[in-house]
Amino acid sequence: MTVTLADVAARAQVSPATVSRVLNGNYPVAASTRERVLKAVDELDYVLNGPASALAAATSDLVGILVNDIADPFFGIMAGAVQSEIGGPGGRAGGERLAVVCNTGGSPERELTYLTLLQRQRAAAVVLTGGAMEDAGHQAAVAAKLRKLTEAGTRVVLCGRPPAPGTGAIALTFDNRGGGRELTEHLIGLGHRRLGYIAGPEERTTTRHRLEGHRAALAAHGIEEDARWTVHGPYDRQSGYEATLELLRRDPSLTAVVAANDTVALGACAALRDSGLRIPRDVSVAGFDDLPFSIDAVPALTTVRLPLAEAGARAGRIAMGRQEAPIGGIATVRGELMVRGSSGAPRA
Amino acid sequence: MTVTLADVAARAQVSPATVSRVLNGNYPVAASTRERVLKAVDELDYVLNGPASALAAATSDLVGILVNDIADPFFGIMAGAVQSEIGGPGGRAGGERLAVVCNTGGSPERELTYLTLLQRQRAAAVVLTGGAMEDAGHQAAVAAKLRKLTEAGTRVVLCGRPPAPGTGAIALTFDNRGGGRELTEHLIGLGHRRLGYIAGPEERTTTRHRLEGHRAALAAHGIEEDARWTVHGPYDRQSGYEATLELLRRDPSLTAVVAANDTVALGACAALRDSGLRIPRDVSVAGFDDLPFSIDAVPALTTVRLPLAEAGARAGRIAMGRQEAPIGGIATVRGELMVRGSSGAPRA
DNA sequence: TGCGATACAGCAAGCGCTTTCTATGCGCTA
DNA sequence: TAGCGCATAGAAAGCGCTTGCTGTATCGCA
Numbered sequence: 001m002t003v004t005l006a007d008v009a010a011r012a013q014v015s016p017a018t019v020s021r022v023l024n025g026n027y028p029v030a031a032s033t034r035e036r037v038l039k040a041v042d043e044l045d046y047v048l049n050g051p052a053s054a055l056a057a058a059t060s061d062l063v064g065i066l067v068n069d070i071a072d073p074f075f076g077i078m079a080g081a082v083q084s085e086i087g088g089p090g091g092r093a094g095g096e097r098l099a100v101v102c103n104t105g106g107s108p109e110r111e112l113t114y115l116t117l118l119q120r121q122r123a124a125a126v127v128l129t130g131g132a133m134e135d136a137g138h139q140a141a142v143a144a145k146l147r148k149l150t151e152a153g154t155r156v157v158l159c160g161r162p163p164a165p166g167t168g169a170i171a172l173t174f175d176n177r178g179g180g181r182e183l184t185e186h187l188i189g190l191g192h193r194r195l196g197y198i199a200g201p202e203e204r205t206t207t208r209h210r211l212e213g214h215r216a217a218l219a220a221h222g223i224e225e226d227a228r229w230t231v232h233g234p235y236d237r238q239s240g241y242e243a244t245l246e247l248l249r250r251d252p253s254l255t256a257v258v259a260a261n262d263t264v265a266l267g268a269c270a271a272l273r274d275s276g277l278r279i280p281r282d283v284s285v286a287g288f289d290d291l292p293f294s295i296d297a298v299p300a301l302t303t304v305r306l307p308l309a310e311a312g313a314r315a316g317r318i319a320m321g322r323q324e325a326p327i328g329g330i331a332t333v334r335g336e337l338m339v340r341g342s343s344g345a346p347r348a
Numbered sequence: 349m350t351v352t353l354a355d356v357a358a359r360a361q362v363s364p365a366t367v368s369r370v371l372n373g374n375y376p377v378a379a380s381t382r383e384r385v386l387k388a389v390d391e392l393d394y395v396l397n398g399p400a401s402a403l404a405a406a407t408s409d410l411v412g413i414l415v416n417d418i419a420d421p422f423f424g425i426m427a428g429a430v431q432s433e434i435g436g437p438g439g440r441a442g443g444e445r446l447a448v449v450c451n452t453g454g455s456p457e458r459e460l461t462y463l464t465l466l467q468r469q470r471a472a473a474v475v476l477t478g479g480a481m482e483d484a485g486h487q488a489a490v491a492a493k494l495r496k497l498t499e500a501g502t503r504v505v506l507c508g509r510p511p512a513p514g515t516g517a518i519a520l521t522f523d524n525r526g527g528g529r530e531l532t533e534h535l536i537g538l539g540h541r542r543l544g545y546i547a548g549p550e551e552r553t554t555t556r557h558r559l560e561g562h563r564a565a566l567a568a569h570g571i572e573e574d575a576r577w578t579v580h581g582p583y584d585r586q587s588g589y590e591a592t593l594e595l596l597r598r599d600p601s602l603t604a605v606v607a608a609n610d611t612v613a614l615g616a617c618a619a620l621r622d623s624g625l626r627i628p629r630d631v632s633v634a635g636f637d638d639l640p641f642s643i644d645a646v647p648a649l650t651t652v653r654l655p656l657a658e659a660g661a662r663a664g665r666i667a668m669g670r671q672e673a674p675i676g677g678i679a680t681v682r683g684e685l686m687v688r689g690s691s692g693a694p695r696a
Numbered sequence: 697t698g699c700g701a702t703a704c705a706g707c708a709a710g711c712g713c714t715t716t717c718t719a720t721g722c723g724c725t726a
Numbered sequence: 727t728a729g730c731g732c733a734t735a736g737a738a739a740g741c742g743c744t745t746g747c748t749g750t751a752t753c754g755c756a
Contacts, residue, residue, distance in 0.1 A: 054398075101418065
């Protein structure tokens with residue numbers, strides 16, 4: 001039925017061992033023999049049985065990439081960058097690896113299940129992207145899983161995610177707090193004093209850090225925050241739209257709206273427009289991430305650029321052992337404030 | 349070192365066979381025994397060895413999803429939908445499957461390599477999304493691969509991709525031609541007679557079909573197309589920007605620009621704005637796909653909505669054998685014209 | 697009480713590959 | 727010419743799991 005190594009061996013008149021060695025190329029095989037084997041492989045259209053070789057060799061060429069939402073370019077960009085460095089087909093590394101991206105949908109259970117699945121497959125490496133849940137129980141469970149993975153020899157890299165001490169995982173963390181602070185300081189510098197904030201989902205590290213940065217900026221400038229100025233919601237456009245209407249309802253005198261990310265900011269812009277407000281004349285808007293579409297918003301979005309592709313690529317290289325891990329296993333990746341048309345001085 | 353089935357068996361005082369059966373749950377096991385086994389599994393923190401069981405059972409729970417560009421929401425949305433139906437962790441199906449998305453980057457070689465890798469892993473199913481390359485050699489190679497996969501029992505579904513006759517693959521095809529035609533007819537109906545077209549990369553089915561639809565509309569209305577009115581380029585924003593400038597250079601009298609997709613259209617809008625032209629007063633713009641951000645363009649983009657999520661979900665269900673394949677193995681998914689602010693009557 | 701049917705549990709034979717160890721042939725050197 | 731080492735090929739023992747087949751109690755029923 002299916003062609004096996006033994007069939008190839010028989011056809012090439014050599015032992016299965018030799019065929020295996022030709023295919024893996026890590027043992028001397030005479031050129032003439034090799035050629036004969038390759039010819040047989042070709043004629044028989046032989047395809048190696050992955051599970052069998054993984055079992056025998058006790059290793060696999062699977063690399064897992066966990067993302068919260070695959071439909072969100074934030075993750076897509078990182079995942080693509082990781083993958084390009086993993087050395088999957090066409091990647092710059094030699095060995096062919098199956099880089100697989102797993103969509104957790106932001107669900108803790110799925111995240112854990114995917115990690116188990118990856119562990120089960122004896123993945124060569126795992127990259128976790130994006131913010132983590134702050135639920136203590138879940139964090140402990142993930143940490144335990146990660147420790148087990150690293151102990152089993154799987155390289156684990158966190159990309160855009162806070163460190164997980166004691167797990168052996170390498171962390172490339174985004175400086176969400178610093179970025180958030182810089183962004184809000186920019187607005188304050190422009191003269192804003194009443195700023196609405198549309199935060200991401202609660203219990204997420206990203207949400208909290210960005211919000212903390214925002215508040216730190218307010219505090220640093222002696223602006224007392226009004227509890228009505230903050231609204232939480234998911235990381236999507238609709239949330240931004242609704243949250244903005246809500247903010248306006250709570251305090252129509254706001255002169256700026258800071259969103260948890262660009263997608264949310266887009267929703268905010270739409271809500272403002274629909275409310276008859278002009279950006280930035282009436283209300284300034286700011287996002288976070290600098291996704292590709294942000295520059296095309298009208299006016300273009302003021303935001304914090306996160307080097308998603310660079311960070312992903314670095315994470316990929318580290319996962320493949322082609323680049324050294326940062327000292328201490330932790331590196332902080334900073335964002336860059338991008339001032340564009342959506343922010344301006346408030347009306348006097 | 350690592351815990352194996354045998355260890356669990358020893359601890360639970362049963363045979364390995366019994367443990368296996370408890371874990372796979374497809375054979376009667378006394379409740380008391382099951383409990384003992386589960387307890388041992390838990391205590392030992394046992395994780396099944398994926399490759400080993402795949403080898404022994406000659407099946408795997410891997411499902412591959414091929415996409416051209418994972419950073420593009422067009423693919424992200426489809427991939428996410430497929431995945432949610434695959435029954436990966438948290439999906440609505442019971443069995444835990446590892447749904448993996450593979451990023452081909454639009455490269456034929458990578459596509460082929462990923463298919464081989466998936467074949468090697470004895471994937472349970474494969475979903476290919478997005479347009480195909482039109483290179484005859486490559487198409488034949490892919491077709492051969494697909495045939496081999498289906499013959500080996502892997503279910504293959506094409507989502508948003510033309511059928512591959514004789515391969516046993518199920519196809520859910522987007523009606524790119526019809527959508528393209530409808531879109532251009534809308535513009536013609538508005539009074540446009542000189543329409544620029546920014547096509548996607550050559551040698552792609554999607555590119556060709558959309559362009560054909562556009563031309564069919566022109567022909568149907570007796571508009572003779574000027575060769576200068578079409579420019580090809582990749583599916584990205586920058587391409588749209590540059591192509592638009594080029595079109596304007598070639599024929600400043602164009603009153604509408606039709607883009608191969610929304611991302612390209614965004615670039616076109618930016619180019620028009622930067623050229624001091626107003627949308628739609630001076631030039632109308634239209635996209636394709638109706639990605640989430642399109643409604644946030646200013647003015648909102650007139651485009652053709654493709655039910656990406658629905659199609660992906662359906663593809664996923666078919667791949668899992670939870671929904672019947674369309675008769676003949678081919679179904680056409682139609683788009684819906686979304687008329688928005690970016691298109692209007694040309695100035696008299 | 698006796699007999700077939702039933703419900704579990706175990707044995708053991710692989711699944712297709714990798715890899716260690718061993719065998720063989722050959723070219724050289726002394 | 728005998729002896730040694732190197733280059734290469736093969737034999738065979740698993741890797742950890744699944745599953746067909748073979749027991750062996752236990753149960754129902756007459």
